[in-house]
Amino acid sequence: xxxxxxxxxxxxxxxxxxxxxxxxxxxxxxxxxxxxxxxxxxxxxxxxxxxxxxxxxxxxxxxxxxxxxxxxxxxxxxxxxxxxxxxxxxxxxxxxxxxxxxxxxxxxxxxxxxxxxxxxxxxxxxxxxxxxxxxxxxxxxxxxxxxxxxxxxxxxxxxxxxxxxxxxxxxxxxxxxxxxxxxxxxxxxxxxxxxxxxxxxxxxxxxxxxxxxxxxxxxxxxxxxxxxxxxxxxxxxxxxxxxxxxxxxxxxxxxxxxxxxxxxxxxxxxxxxxxxxxxxx
Amino acid sequence: xxxxxxxxxxxxxxxxxxxxxxxxxxxxxxxxxxxxxxxxxxxxxxxxxxxxxxxxxxxxxxxxxxxxxxxxxxxxxxxxxxxxxxxxxxxxxxxxxxxxxxxxxxxxxxxxxxxxxxxxxxxxxxxxxxxxxxxxxxxxxxxxxxxxxxxxxxxxxxxxxxxxxxxxxxxxxxxxxxxxxxxxxxxxxxxxxxxxxxxxxxxxxxxxxxxxxxxxxxxxxxxxxxxxxxxxxxxxxxxxxxxxxxxxxxxxxxxxxxxxxxxxxxxxxxxxxxxxxxxxx
Numbered sequence: 001x002x003x004x005x006x007x008x009x010x011x012x013x014x015x016x017x018x019x020x021x022x023x024x025x026x027x028x029x030x031x032x033x034x035x036x037x038x039x040x041x042x043x044x045x046x047x048x049x050x051x052x053x054x055x056x057x058x059x060x061x062x063x064x065x066x067x068x069x070x071x072x073x074x075x076x077x078x079x080x081x082x083x084x085x086x087x088x089x090x091x092x093x094x095x096x097x098x099x100x101x102x103x104x105x106x107x108x109x110x111x112x113x114x115x116x117x118x119x120x121x122x123x124x125x126x127x128x129x130x131x132x133x134x135x136x137x138x139x140x141x142x143x144x145x146x147x148x149x150x151x152x153x154x155x156x157x158x159x160x161x162x163x164x165x166x167x168x169x170x171x172x173x174x175x176x177x178x179x180x181x182x183x184x185x186x187x188x189x190x191x192x193x194x195x196x197x198x199x200x201x202x203x204x205x206x207x208x209x210x211x212x213x214x215x216x217x218x219x220x221x222x223x224x225x226x227x228x229x230x231x232x233x234x235x236x237x238x239x240x241x242x243x244x245x246x247x248x249x250x251x252x253x254x255x256x257x258x259x260x261x262x263x264x265x266x267x268x269x270x271x272x273x274x275x276x277x278x279x280x281x
Numbered sequence: 282x283x284x285x286x287x288x289x290x291x292x293x294x295x296x297x298x299x300x301x302x303x304x305x306x307x308x309x310x311x312x313x314x315x316x317x318x319x320x321x322x323x324x325x326x327x328x329x330x331x332x333x334x335x336x337x338x339x340x341x342x343x344x345x346x347x348x349x350x351x352x353x354x355x356x357x358x359x360x361x362x363x364x365x366x367x368x369x370x371x372x373x374x375x376x377x378x379x380x381x382x383x384x385x386x387x388x389x390x391x392x393x394x395x396x397x398x399x400x401x402x403x404x405x406x407x408x409x410x411x412x413x414x415x416x417x418x419x420x421x422x423x424x425x426x427x428x429x430x431x432x433x434x435x436x437x438x439x440x441x442x443x444x445x446x447x448x449x450x451x452x453x454x455x456x457x458x459x460x461x462x463x464x465x466x467x468x469x470x471x472x473x474x475x476x477x478x479x480x481x482x483x484x485x486x487x488x489x490x491x492x493x494x495x496x497x498x499x500x501x502x503x504x505x506x507x508x509x510x511x512x513x514x515x516x517x518x519x520x521x522x523x524x525x526x527x528x529x530x531x532x533x534x535x536x537x538x539x540x541x542x543x544x545x546x547x548x549x550x551x552x553x554x555x556x557x558x559x560x561x562x
Contacts, residue, residue, distance in 0.1 A: 012506070013543040068349030068546065225293070262294040265349065 223257030504538030
């Protein structure tokens, strides 16, 4: 299976390389695509990685084109791994009808409801299959952190909370903090996971934090002029549960910033320095 | 005329603002659009500007989305002004047929041949009309430098050479160095300027440098893996004329880099520091 790994693009940037790969994914039962930025240090030996989980409608490209992240990855010697946001190349009923569900909107869950359950297993893909595929074959240490934006911010926090010790650190930009309690999440979870709302809690940051005895320190940035803030993102629920349960949360409200990659780019350097510190220890 | 200036977008980034404007252009006889990044220093008082001229197919958006330039503009207190690359909203015969001519491909010349001569006056637009419109109305000093990419690198060097003293400094990324001697330039100039090749020399960097008694110092970056290098860009001609005439050229060949914004982003910081030095003195 892993023999199918094929590099389909290579561009030089900031002294390193942006490589694009395709491979046959077992988790998603389709061909998947991802991008990876290898900093110059990777030419000398394997380096740790930051996995970046993108938001609704994105592919493996958006982050690597718009975040400016490579500048800091190059300085700090951290690889950037950017998976796609859903299975591709399929044609499931309704899969391409909405921008907030189906293709481009995998929500980083392992679907249990048909027809999604055969392919939409993005949690398994980004946490297990992708690292196992590339660490060792590419110059990447088995040492990783995770971050993401919006749907991917939700994905990053959930991936870290469900898999203790798998990531050295976790952060998020404008995450969907409580998908069981917002329209985007309710639409996605009812389709991917079915009508039993109890089962949804396994992919809800706030619910996981409510049950957790301990949790990794969370670094979250959120723009105050984000048009999705009140209805979809709800960082106040994250704040509430962390306060109640004594979990370490640094939530930074950024005056005047919106939901775009202009916001992500503005604060990515700080996040990567946070992760680089954790990856070095 | 200038009363038509209207802000149609505003996004916060790196402590400043990316603003998008439309206005009725006298030079181009149509509605034009441009983007400007105002660094945080512009909230205290007017700042100098770098005019960025983009390449073929681009709009005012590409540079501000993909270059990461705002990070350095914010640190150095320099505004970034990004005009569109051609008149828009017209429907001249053949205007939209090719990606390398007409819309998205104004080549920063003042066309003399019909039907282009009524609208395609991008040299006049970027050198005269746009600065006159925005310096004073926006928090911008009448103090500016110019840079650009590919077709816009050609535009930047030509704008500086044709208008001594108008720009404090000039640089270019992968410029079309001799448009009178490459397919892109020959196609554009024969359409915009007509069959008299003598008239083309007024918009050719190498020809202008050949005639110039003195010239500003030129900073040029060029990727060695740029697919357009040999046929369209020809930096060796720039090198040759600068050596012959004793003009100051720093041409940096960047091993492995291509023609994309990944290349521009990799070296933009160095260019902006060069311009900021000139703008401060």
